[in-house]
Amino acid sequence: MEKTLIILKPDCMEKRLAGAVLDRFQKAGFDLVAAKLMHLKPTLLKEHYAHIADRPFFPALATFMGKSPVLVAVLAGENTVARVRELLGPTDSTKAPKGTIRGDYGTDVSVNICHASDSIENAEIEIARFFAPGEVFA
Numbered sequence: 001m002e003k004t005l006i007i008l009k010p011d012c013m014e015k016r017l018a019g020a021v022l023d024r025f026q027k028a029g030f031d032l033v034a035a036k037l038m039h040l041k042p043t044l045l046k047e048h049y050a051h052i053a054d055r056p057f058f059p060a061l062a063t064f065m066g067k068s069p070v071l072v073a074v075l076a077g078e079n080t081v082a083r084v085r086e087l088l089g090p091t092d093s094t095k096a097p098k099g100t101i102r103g104d105y106g107t108d109v110s111v112n113i114c115h116a117s118d119s120i121e122n123a124e125i126e127i128a129r130f131f132a133p134g135e136v137f138a
């Protein structure tokens with residue numbers, strides 16, 4: 001049983017696509033084992049996006065991610081980290097193939113519907129960042 005962290009970003013929530021995106025993951029066989037709404041604050045965003053915090057686009061990204069509540073969740077299943085990222089498609093929504101979540105619903109390289117952990121190691125770190133052990137039902 002492998003777990004990953006997803007965040008349904010403000011564009012996903014504002015477009016009322018949370019159900020549609022979760023449906024894709026559930027239809028692909030993943031179990032929803034934790035979920036909550038959070039309004040992400042600058043300190044948490046800087047920690048979560050530490051790998052890109054020095055990039056010129058980071059301030060705009062932090063403003064976007066903090067502008068309205070997001071749905072933070074944990075998915076569990078087989079080969080979850082890699083398969084969830086495949087379902088998402090590449091970062092840039094304009095280059096993501098149709099049939100992927102970002103290709104179907106995303107706007108551009110920044111406003112791209114959903115975050116998902118990029119490795120098993122990072123998934124464990126990210127799940128612990130957003131959830132207490134007792135909040136994850138797997």
Ligand code: IDP
Nearest residue numbers: 052057061090091109110111112114115116118
């Ligand atoms: P990922 O979400 O596909 O893993 P990362 O490189 O980890 O992509 O970047 C995290 C987030 O930062 C992206 O999902 C996107 O919202 C934003 N981002 C990444 N690269 C750019 C860029 O070149 N310009 C603007 N925003 C970007």
Ligand code: MG
Nearest residue numbers: 115116117118
């Ligand atoms: Mg990433």
